[in-house]
Every structure is written in C-alpha cells, then in structure tokens.
Amino acid sequence: MKVMVCLKQVPHQDARLEIRDDSTWIKEDNIKFEINSYDTYALEEALRIKDANEAEVVVVSVGPDRLTQALRTALGMGADRAVHVNDPAAEGSDSLGIAKILAAVAKEESPDLVITGLMADDDNYSAVPPMLSQLIGMPSATGVLKAEAQDGGYRVERELEGGALEVVDLPQPCLIAVQSGLNQVRYASLKGIMQAKKKPIDVKTAADLGLEGQVGASAQKVKVEKVYVPPKGDTAEMVEGSSEEIASTLVAKIKELGLL
Amino acid sequence: MGSILIVTEIQNGAIREASFELASVARALSEANGKPVKSLVVGSGVGDLASDFASKGGGDTLVVDDALAANYSVDVQSAAIQAAVAAADADVVLVSNTPTGWDVAPRIAAALDAAFVSDCFKIEAEGDSLQFYRRIFNGKINAHLSSSAPKIVATMQPGAVAAFEGPSEGGTEALAVDLSGVGAKFVEVKAAEATGIDLTKADVIVSGGRGVGAPEKFPEVIQPLADALGGAMGASRPVVDAGWLPHPYQVGSSGQVVSPKLYVACGISGAIQHLVGMKSSNFIIAINKDPDAPIFEVADIGVVADLFEVVPALTAAVLAAKG
Numbered sequence: 365m366k367v368m369v370c371l372k373q374v375p376h377q378d379a380r381l382e383i384r385d386d387s388t389w390i391k392e393d394n395i396k397f398e399i400n401s402y403d404t405y406a407l408e409e410a411l412r413i414k415d416a417n418e419a420e421v422v423v424v425s426v427g428p429d430r431l432t433q434a435l436r437t438a439l440g441m442g443a444d445r446a447v448h449v450n451d452p453a454a455e456g457s458d459s460l461g462i463a464k465i466l467a468a469v470a471k472e473e474s475p476d477l478v479i480t481g482l483m484a485d486d487d488n489y490s491a492v493p494p495m496l497s498q499l500i501g502m503p504s505a506t507g508v509l510k511a512e513a514q515d516g517g518y519r520v521e522r523e524l525e526g527g528a529l530e531v532v533d534l535p536q537p538c539l540i541a542v543q544s545g546l547n548q549v550r551y552a553s554l555k556g557i558m559q560a561k562k563k564p565i566d567v568k569t570a571a572d573l574g575l576e577g578q579v580g581a582s583a584q585k586v587k588v589e590k591v592y593v594p595p596k597g598d599t600a601e602m603v604e605g606s607s608e609e610i611a612s613t614l615v616a617k618i619k620e621l622g623l624l
Numbered sequence: 625m626g627s628i629l630i631v632t633e634i635q636n637g638a639i640r641e642a643s644f645e646l647a648s649v650a651r652a653l654s655e656a657n658g659k660p661v662k663s664l665v666v667g668s669g670v671g672d673l674a675s676d677f678a679s680k681g682g683g684d685t686l687v688v689d690d691a692l693a694a695n696y697s698v699d700v701q702s703a704a705i706q707a708a709v710a711a712a713d714a715d716v717v718l719v720s721n722t723p724t725g726w727d728v729a730p731r732i733a734a735a736l737d738a739a740f741v742s743d744c745f746k747i748e749a750e751g752d753s754l755q756f757y758r759r760i761f762n763g764k765i766n767a768h769l770s771s772s773a774p775k776i777v778a779t780m781q782p783g784a785v786a787a788f789e790g791p792s793e794g795g796t797e798a799l800a801v802d803l804s805g806v807g808a809k810f811v812e813v814k815a816a817e818a819t820g821i822d823l824t825k826a827d828v829i830v831s832g833g834r835g836v837g838a839p840e841k842f843p844e845v846i847q848p849l850a851d852a853l854g855g856a857m858g859a860s861r862p863v864v865d866a867g868w869l870p871h872p873y874q875v876g877s878s879g880q881v882v883s884p885k886l887y888v889a890c891g892i893s894g895a896i897q898h899l900v901g902m903k904s905s906n907f908i909i910a911i912n913k914d915p916d917a918p919i920f921e922v923a924d925i926g927v928v929a930d931l932f933e934v935v936p937a938l939t940a941a942v943l944a945a946k947g
C-alpha cells in the first residue's frame with residue numbers, strides 16, 4: 365500500500381500579511397511559513413493508515429527552497445520520503461499547472477491512495493485535488509470527514525452544508541481531499557525529527573517530469589491582475605479606550621438594544 | 625461564438641437559489657459580450673424544474689434526466705456537464721461554490737484544459753476577457769484576476785449577488801449521456817444530528833474563535849459573558865476541530881446559521897464561512913486584536929483589543945448594570 369500526500373507550505377496563520385510592491389502577491393521575505401492546515405489533517409490520515417497496515421507514505425510538494433522545512437516536519441511526523449518539485453520554471457503556475465505537476469509525480473509513484481487538503485489557506489482555491497484526480501483518472505471525493513477502508517476501496521463521508529454528510533463509495537485507487545477536523549493531528553516527536561534527517565527528499569524539476577513549457581507563469585490561463593486590502597465597509601463604529609471605558613460603552617449599547 | 629453555460633444545482637427537490645444567482649451573473653456577462661445564456665439541469669424527473677428555470681433566467685436549457693442522476697455523484701455530474709459543454713458550445717461554464725460545485729467544477733476545468741477561478745464574489749466581462757474578484761487568505765486580502773482563455777470555468781460564492789428575477793426565453797432539450805461505469809458511488813445522505821443545543825433560538829450569542837487560544841478559556845472567559853447576558857455560547861470551526869467544544873456550538877456554513885439580537889465575536893477573524901453563519905444578526909460586536917480582521921466589515925461595533933482584557937471587563941460591567 366502506498367499513500368501519496370500532497371502538501372503545500374503557506375504563510376503562517378498569524379503572519380502579518382503585507383502586499384508586494386507589484387501588487388500580485390504578498391511579501392514573503394520576512395514571514396514564517398507552515399504546512400497548510402488542511403494538509404496536516406491529510407498527512408495525519410495517511411499516517412494512521414500506515415500505523416494500521418504498513419503503508420508507505422510519500423509526501424509531495426511543489427514550491428521553492430523554503431519547502432524543505434515543511435517536508436522535514438512531515439518526515440518527522442512519520443512520512444517515509446518526500447518528493448520536492450523545486451523549479452523556478454514552475455513558479456507562477458496556476459492551479460491547473462500545479463495539478464499537472466502533481467499528476468506527473470503520481471504517474472511515477474502509482475499510489476493506491478492520494479490524500480490532499482480541501483483548500484489551501486493562502487489562495488483559498490479548492491481546485492488542485494479534483495483537477496489532479498481528473499488528470500490521473502482516479503475517482504475522488506472532497507471535504508472528507510471520515511474515510512474507512514472496505515473491500516476494494518474506501519467508504520467516505522463528505523461534509524455538506526449545516527452538518528449533513530454524504531456517504532460515497534470510492535474504488536481504489538482514489539483521491540480524497542480532507543476537511544479540517546477529521547482527526548487530531550500528531551506532533552513530530554524528538555525521535556521522529558532525528559530520524560527524519562536520514563529520510564530522502566527527492567528534488568525534481570518540471571523538465572524531469574516531462575513538463576517543460578507546460579507549467580509555470582508562461583502556461584498560466586488565469587492571470588493575477590492585483591491583490592489588495594479589502595475596502596473597509598462603512599459599518600463598524602470603532603470603540604477605543606481602557607477596558608473599563610470600552611466595557612461601559614458596550615453596556616450602554618446593549619441597554620439601548622433592550623437586552624439589559 | 626460560444627455560449628455561457630449555467631450549471632444548476634437541485635437541493636430538496638428544487639433548483640437552488642444559488643443557481644438563480646448564476647443566472648444574474650450570466651445575464652450580465654451576456655449583455656456585455658453578446659454570448660447567449662444556456663443552462664443545464666441534471667437529475668431524475670426534473671423536466672418541470674428545467675422548464676421553469678428556462679423561463680426564469682436559464683434560457684435554453686439542456687436536461688439530463690436519468691434515474692442514475694437521482695443523487696449527486698461527481699462522475700455522473702462531470703459526464704453530464706462535459707456533454708452539455710459540447711452540446712451548448714459553451715466557452716464559459718458557471719457553477720456555484722457549494723459542496724457539489726467545488727467537488728466537480730475543477731474536474732471539468734481539468735478535463736477541458738480550461739482556466740479555472742473559484743469562489744468569486746464578482747465576475748465581469750471586459751472585451752474578450754473575464755475579470756474575477758475573490759477573497760484570499762480567508763478574507764484578509766482580495767484578488768482581482770483575469771482570463772481570456774478559450775474555455776473558462778468559474779464558481780460563484782453563494783449569496784454574493786442577488787438572484788435573477790426577470791423572465792427569460794428558452795425551451796428545454798433532453799441530452800442523452802452515458803452515465804454507466806462511474807467510479808464514485810452515492811450511498812446516502814446523513815442528516816445533521818439533532819442535539820440539545822439550538823443556537824438559533826438564542827437572543828444573544830457570545831462566540832469564541834481560535835484567538836481564545838485554549839479549551840479552558842471557554843468556561844473561564846467566554847461562557848461567563850454569555851451567562852451574564854442570558855445568552856448562549858458559540859464558536860468558530862477551528863475551536864470545534866481542535867476538540868475544545870463539540871460541533872453543535874459551531875456557527876457557520878458547516879455549522880449553525882444564526883441571527884440573534886446580539887452576536888459578540890471574540891478572537892474570530894471573519895472568514896466567509898463563519899460570516900455566512902452570523903452576518904444577519906441584528907447587532908454585531910467584534911473584539912479582535914488585529915485591526916485588519918475581516919470580521920470588522922460586518923460588525924456594528926468593533927473593538928481592537930486583547931479579548932482577555934476586554935471580555936472579563938465587559939462581563940463585570942454587565943453584571944454591575946444588572947445590579
């Protein structure tokens with residue numbers, strides 16, 4: 365059994381985001397990065413399969429040098445090896461470009477199961493996993509909150525709105541994009557981190573994957589015109605002062621609402 | 625010349641409001657670029673729904689009516705949409721960003737080698753291109769994107785634009801698609817479990833988010849304010865994911881949708897999935913230490929401060945006011 369986990373490194377959830385001078389993305393120089401929150405659940409799910417039945421867990425990520433840190437963390441948590449597609453020629457890929465790269469890796473790896481996150485916390489696209497499944501011809505399910513092995517595949521529960529769940533059977537090999545909360549994610553142990561230093565990270569370029577010219581900024585079908593701070597609405601009245609002053613202003617308001 | 629294809633969605637035996645919102649977008653694009661609006665309805669026994677939609681914004685509507693399409697399956701939906709794109713000669717495909725839409729739309733984009741943009745709150749036509757506006761970083765930043773690719777698939781955020789209300793000309797046409805040999809098989813839908821906690825009945829809800837930082841802070845800091853105000857406690861999703869509070873406390877698109885007289889958001893950033901669950905509250909107070917948090921966009925009163933200072937002070941002031 366081989367499980368491939370697609371993992372993206374994104375700015376830390378508490379990083380102060382500033383827009384780059386050319387307005388096409390945020391400044392990345394002075395902020396911390398972390399594994400995309402949804403992908404930590406994806407990795408945990410893969411590690412649970414490994415704990416239960418001797419699976420090999422391969423983490424795959426596309427991005428620049430800084431990714432090494434995220435991949436080491438994943439290896440420290442228990443993944444067996446990593447594939448890092450690191451290529452300036454792949455920079456500026458849109459979702460379909462990333463999916464094409466991951467598909468080329470999946471074709472080399474032939475996993476029995478691919479696990480991804482539902483959404484990246486930076487671009488909020490929720491695009492790559494279904495694209496990848498289409499490109500490699502695997503059945504898929506997104507927003508998965510439960511996955512149970514059964515004869516010949518998996519029975520999964522997809523989250524719908526308002527707490528309803530859709531139960532779907534997927535034959536193996538298949539792809540599942542997991543929703544946050546489907547498990548409790550482990551931390552890398554000290555022993556795990558030591559062992560991780562010896563685990564292999566295989567670095568590849570787009571050309572190694574036969575994708576020269578097919579990915580990266582030149583192959584973009586969607587162009588970023590501009591990223592910008594959302595215009596402030598005219599709504600909120602901002603209250604300032606000491607905690608006591610703020611509290612008495614709020615109490616006056618709550619009284620006005622007839623709730624006190 | 626191509627067309628703009630609306631992929632409708634059926635929920636509880638009716639076409640969803642979100643599909644009528646797509647009709648608004650499609651009609652506006654059509655006015656700008658002259659491409660006709662066409663629609664697709666997929667399901668079992670959906671002929672009447674399709675004719676109705678055709679006359680209420682959908683225009684000429686393709687219908688895949690098949691017992692195999694009675695329930696959503698990504699492969700059935702995907703086969704039907706691909707057939708409809710060919711039959712309608714569509715070069716723009718519009719889908720709603722719902723659990724169904726985000727499951728299938730990117731697959732269509734990959735199958736067509738098309739441009740893909742998800743969860744837009746605005747789409748406009750400009751010459752030969754489309755301009756897209758969407759949120760990134762969970763609402764902290766917006767992005768404006770464009771594409772003039774020959775095929776474009778885009779999803780719209782439900783509720784972002786008003787539903788189309790006028791009449792439209794259009795008939796229905798059956799589309800035969802081979803739906804056998806699918807990979808993913810629908811088993812059943814499990815309804816949300818009924819629990820004792822019904823936040824929708826509370827007049828006051830005090831919710832805590834990831835900013836509350838630790839499970840014990842909920843009984844220590846959030847619950848006392850809720851109690852003082854005679855209200856209920858709520859939470860954002862990460863709080864529930866971490867196991868700090870059980871799911872019935874979750875407010876948002878995948879939790880409860882509430883509209884109390886007063887909603888107090890403490891340490892919640894204001895991601896769209898949380899906002900849709902509480903933004904219709906009568907009065908919203910937001911307490912967050914980040915002045916740029918998107919929660920302030922929907923708040924009536926905003927406080928930029930550490931919740932651990934302001935919330936206990938507010939609890940004390942409320943108790944004092946009650947005497």
Ligand SMILES: Cc1cc2nc3c(=O)[nH]c(=O)nc-3n(C[C@H](O)[C@H](O)[C@H](O)COP(=O)(O)OP(=O)(O)OC[C@H]3O[C@@H](n4cnc5c(N)ncnc54)[C@H](O)[C@@H]3O)c2cc1C
Nearest residue numbers: 833834835860861876877878879891892893897898913931
């Ligand atoms: C399909 C789908 C469904 C979802 N459904 C839901 C849903 O139903 N409900 C939901 O809530 N989310 C939902 N989400 C998740 C959503 O996208 C956000 O991740 C989530 O709402 C963020 O929660 P948060 O605001 O508590 O955390 P964060 O975004 O991490 O925000 C924490 C905030 O706390 C502030 N803070 C930190 N410390 C303090 C302090 N001491 N004092 C004051 N402020 C402080 C920070 O400035 C920050 O703004 C869903 C996502 C998806 C993809």
Ligand SMILES: Nc1ncnc2c1ncn2[C@@H]1O[C@H](COP(=O)(O)O)[C@@H](O)[C@H]1O
Nearest residue numbers: 370371426480481483484489490491492
């Ligand atoms: N650069 C990347 N490298 C590896 N996996 C990725 C990358 N981008 C996206 N993914 C995977 O696709 C999921 C959804 O990302 P997105 O479509 O960007 O919202 C993520 O949770 C990852 O599992």
